[in-house]
Amino acid sequence: MxxxxxxxxxxxxxTLSGFASAHSDLTALNLQPTYLERKVLTPGKVALVSGGGSGHEPLHIGFIGRGMLDAACPGEVFTSPTPDQMMAAAQAVDTGAGVLFIVKNYSGDLINFEMASDMSNLATATVLINDDVAVENSRYTTGRRGLAGTVIVQKLVGSLAETGADLEHCKAFGDRVNKNTASMGVALTSCIVPEAGTTTFEIGDDEVEIGVGIHGEPGRRRDKLMSADAITAELLEAICNDLQPAQGSEVLLVVNGLGATPLSELYLxxxxxxxxxxxxxxxxxxxxVGNYTTAxxxxxxxxxxxxxxxxxKEHWDSPVHTAALRWGA
Amino acid sequence: MxxxxxxxxxxxxxTLSGFASAHSDLTALNLQPTYLERKVLTPGKVALVSGGGSGHEPLHIGFIGRGMLDAACPGEVFTSPTPDQMMAAAQAVDTGAGVLFIVKNYSGDLINFEMASDMSNLATATVLINDDVAVENSRYTTGRRGLAGTVIVQKLVGSLAETGADLEHCKAFGDRVNKNTASMGVALTSCIVPEAGTTTFEIGDDEVEIGVGIHGEPGRRRDKLMSADAITAELLEAICNDLQPAQGSEVLLVVNGLGATPLSELYLxxxxxxxxxxxxxxxxxxxxVGNYTTAxxxxxxxxxxxxxxxxxKEHWDSPVHTAALRWGA
Structure with a gap:
């Protein structure tokens, strides 16, 4: 390793200490239980809390700040955070308007966020992200997995929440964005979970995994390395078969690197x-284009x-000030 | 490969077409000869032009825009751009106040930028970046190599140029920043130049190259993999021995990924x-912290x-709006 x-x-x-120290203007790290919270809260704004296993950085910690998240709960690498992390984070950032949990659809995350909701005295709602069209059920999920669509939901709902929208509207908007969003990935190599010390899966020097999950879960199929054009066509075909966008539709296109792919290839x-x-x-x-939801x-x-x-479009273009996404005034 | x-x-x-298309608000791509220019030029501002071999993205194309570069000349991967690229770029973005070339100290880049200067009718000056303290001479250089210090010089001088400073002052400031900046790198793996198709150098599964160059050039020494603390101490010791910062100095710290290292490890x-x-x-x-000068x-x-x-500090904090670095109003 x-x-x-x-x-x-x-x-x-x-890692979290380094992150919090590098971005101390935006966020503060709490340990026992572990969560990061936004430094400046807006009273009366719906609080957005996300989280999941670590190893997908900048997701979720890199999206704490104006126009996106109010808190993030990082679990150990590829391991769900616990309900006490989620409850503590929610309590820390609720300012009276309730808390919206944005949860990628992995069984552990879902169960623990549900438990946090049940145990909490706060008004909460949950948006479940399941944008991965590759497989219906998977190693860690019932139903589709959550991928980089998560960042889009966090950005758009984060922007709506800044306008003072209530919890119900934020949840409804998040659900709608999730429904209009679809993703699919491809892996050239495996990753190595630090605790495991060895590759999560084996893949040949001339092979690709089409539809891979962000923990190295199997995708749709294994094939020999194809041209970038052929890979692109296969992934976008699957995505469009799912989304069924009308002719002439405007779309937001995210090309997300999984961690070790150079920016030059992402632009290609x-x-x-x-x-x-x-x-x-x-x-x-x-x-x-860049590394936003990695493995x-x-x-x-x-x-x-x-x-x-x-x-x-309005909420995508609105100002955002986080460690990993920043634009506008 | x-x-x-x-x-x-x-x-x-x-790659360049994808980049220009994704950032068409900032920059336009010219082919034959190849350069990217800033969409909106400021009349009377010193124009900043940089360039070098490709494969280090987001350097230099990702730093075109307000507060940094006016043009970038990408060569083939790890290959110097040609004088005609540099001349065409300079002519395209000069608005009468002259052109400052910001050049990493690699022999091919230096010779070609000098040739472009000599052949051009424009007022030009050059800031040479040689922040890498690892080795005195190297495979592609006489004298020290340029590394991620380049981004700092581009940001700071880019900001000064926006204030209307003249060519002489921009050059003097760039030289001063370069003198106060030092870098050193470490590699865990090699890279693969597309044209070559195989790894640039061999390195064992348990080895690190201390002081590596951004083309895979040899560093100071090869060692067994050490702890992150030990690697950090060795690199920073070398940097501080060179810079000799006074006790209590304020510093800008850049932790730059070379391409395949996850953000979590960079924050660590x-x-x-x-x-x-x-x-x-x-x-x-x-x-x-992030991937800014890659290999x-x-x-x-x-x-x-x-x-x-x-x-x-004032010029670091000033607004910047480029594809890879963006903050401020």
Whole structure:
């Protein structure tokens, strides 16, 4: 295992400490239980709390700040956070308008967020993200998995919440965005969970895993390495078969790196995707290219499409100030 | 070779096309000769032009925009751009106040930028970046190599240029920042140049290359994998021996990923570095963590320290709007 690490047991705390220290203007780290909270809260705003296993950085900690999350609960690497983390985070950032949990659809996360909801005295609601069209059920899920669509939901609902929208409207908007968002990924290499010390799965030097999950879960099929154009076509075909966007639709296209894929290749994939979508009569009017929902040091990428309308465009374009996403005034 | 790629010969153009398309609000791509220029130029502002071999993205194309570069000339992967690229870029973005070339100290880049200067009718000056303390001369250099310190010089001088400073002052400031900036890197794995198709160098599963260059050039020494704390101490010791910062100095700390290292490990390294610098009585008052000066899919990282004063802090904090660095109004 070749990583920048001191002791496996300290990996998470040292990473989170570094993050909180580098972004001390945005967020503060709490330990026992572990969560990061936004430094400046807005009284009366619905609080957005997300979380999940670590190893997907910048998800979720990198999205704490103005226009996105109020708190994030990182579990150990690829391990769900516990209900006490979620409850403590929710209590820390609730300012009276209630708490919206944004949860990727993995069984452990879902159960623990539900438990936190049940145990809490706060008004809570949950948006479940299940944008991965690759497989119906999977190693850690009943139903579809959550991928980089999570970032889109966090950005759009985060923006709506800043306008003073109530919990019910924030949840409804999140559910709608999730429904209009679909993703699929591809892996060239495995990742290595620090606690395990060895690769999560084996893959040949000339193979790709089409539809991989962000913990290295199996996808749809294994194939020989194909051209970037062929990979793009297969992933976007699956995504569009699911989303069924109307001819002429405007879409947000996210090309997300899984951790070890250079930016040059992600932009090359963006170019492939743009050409493919042009031919299908879809218009890429917003885009995001980079590492946003990763799987440790996995080489690979995922595409996400979100069908846009006036409301979603407005909330995508609105100011955001987090460690990993920042624009606007 | 496992990359998202169609044909090796098209790698650069497809990557640049994707980039220009994803960031069409900021920059436009010109081919024959190849350069990217800023969409909105400020008449009377000194134009900043940088460039070098591709494969280090987001350097340099990702730093075109308000408060940084006016143009970038990407060569083929790890290959210097040609003088005609540089001349065409300079002519495209000069608005009468002259052109400042910001050049990493690699022999091919230097010679070609000098040739472009000589052949051009424009007023030009050059800032040479040589922040890498690892080795005095190297495979592609006479004198020290340029690393992620380049981004700091581009940011700070880019900010000064926006204030209307003249060419002479911009050059003098760039030289001063370069002198107060030092870097050193470490590799865990090699990279693969698309045209070559095989790893640039061999490295054992339990080895690290201390002081590696961003093309996989040899560093100071090869060792067995050490703890993140031990690696951090060795790199920062070398950097501080060179910079000799006064006790109590404020520094900008950049923890830069070389391409395949996850953000979690970069933040862990940031944590190690902060502790080490605290003990030495240095104060990290500004920081940047992420992939900014990469070496394709190399796993590894570099540290950069820049000694700060009031002027450099002001220009670091000033607004910047580029694809890879963005903050402020």
């Amino acid at each position: 070749k990583k920048f690490i001191n002791h496996v047991d300290d990996f998470l705390v040292e 994939l963006f170019n492939c995707a743009q050409k493919w979508l042009d031919k299908k009569g879809l218009s890429v009017s917003r885009s995001l 440790l040091e996995m080489a690979g990428a995922s595409f996400t499409l979100c069908i846009l309308d006036e409301m979603t | 496992k990359k998202f790629i169609n044909h090796v010969d098209d790698f650069l153009v497809e 390294l940031f944590n190690c570095a902060q502790k080490w610098l605290d003990k030495k009585g240095l104060s990290v008052s500004r920081s940047l 394709l899919e190399m796993a590894g990282a570099s540290f950069t320290l820049c000694i700060l004063d009031e002027m450099t």
